[in-house]
Amino acid sequence: DAGVIQxxxxxxxxxxxxxxxxxxxxxxxxxxxxxxxxxMRGLELLIYFNNNVPIDxxxxxxxxxxxxxxxxxxxxxxxxxxxxxxxxxxxCASSLGRFSGNTIYFGEGSxxxxx
Amino acid sequence: xxxxxxxxxxxxxxxxxTATLTCNYTNYSPAYxxxxxxxxxxxxxxxxxxxxxxxxxxxxRLKVTFDTxxxxxxxxxxxxxxxxxxxxxxxxxxxxxxxxxxxPGTSLxxxx
Numbered sequence: 001d002a003g004v005i006q007x008x009x010x011x012x013x014x015x016x017x018x019x020x021x022x023x024x025x026x027x028x029x030x031x032x033x034x035x036x037x038x039x040m041r042g043l044e045l046l047i048y049f050n051n052n053v054p055i056d057x058x059x060x061x062x063x064x065x066x067x068x069x070x071x072x073x074x075x076x077x078x079x080x081x082x083x084x085x086x087x088x089x090x091x092c093a094s095s096l097g098r099f100s101g102n103t104i105y106f107g108e109g110s111x112x113x114x115x
Numbered sequence: 116x117x118x119x120x121x122x123x124x125x126x127x128x129x130x131x132x133t134a135t136l137t138c139n140y141t142n143y144s145p146a147y148x149x150x151x152x153x154x155x156x157x158x159x160x161x162x163x164x165x166x167x168x169x170x171x172x173x174x175x176r177l178k179v180t181f182d183t184x185x186x187x188x189x190x191x192x193x194x195x196x197x198x199x200x201x202x203x204x205x206x207x208x209x210x211x212x213x214x215x216x217x218x219p220g221t222s223l224x225x226x227x
Contacts, residue, residue, distance in 0.1 A: 048214060101166065104159075108157055
């Protein structure tokens with residue numbers, strides 16, 4: 001398997017623009033996670049899905065952030081409008097089965113810079 | 116408050132020595148604790164998992180301990196090599212079947 005695939009790998013955008021990050025989880029995995037990583041706050045869980053259904057979005061910072069998973073092989077994280085403080089690395093990850101020790105497989109991340 | 120703490124400072128050790136990284140947590144009752152490795156510009160990669168009823172787990176040069184009384188896990192790399200240089204993250208479930216959260220990570224540099 002190719003692993004978790006994210007795009008774009010790097011994005012530079014102007015404040016106020018819409019940003020869409022994309023993710024293809026590992027085939028067969030039923031959990032999908034979106035994390036954000038910054039130097040100040042580390043790796044934060046934004047939202048996770050089980051079988052394409054959002055289960056917990058309590059980590060989403062504000063209404064400017066939204067995530068969807070229209071099918072088992074695709075998810076998006078959208079920021080509209082973007083702000084400089086959204087600059088971070090956004091990781092998509094997936095796992096097989098519920099928590100309780102199941103390995104989380106991460107993509108290589110989408111590096112977002114908002115100027 | 117609930118939080119996870121790891122070595123606050125970067126860790127520099129000489130090649131061949133044992134590196135010991137610490138993960139402390141408060142106000143959680145995790146059934147599992149995991150360790151991940153993250154290289155610059157890459158996503159975290161799973162290394163080891165230890166269950167609450169396990170005191171110690173080994174994998175090649177890696178060893179993890181888990182003390183639920185102290186609320187602490189130690190991660191050891193024996194006979195360290197420059198290739199072990201990376202950031203190491205601990206991760207745990209806040210409670211059983213709860214979402215996984217990550218510690219801030221410890222940067223390890225192994226000096227030849």
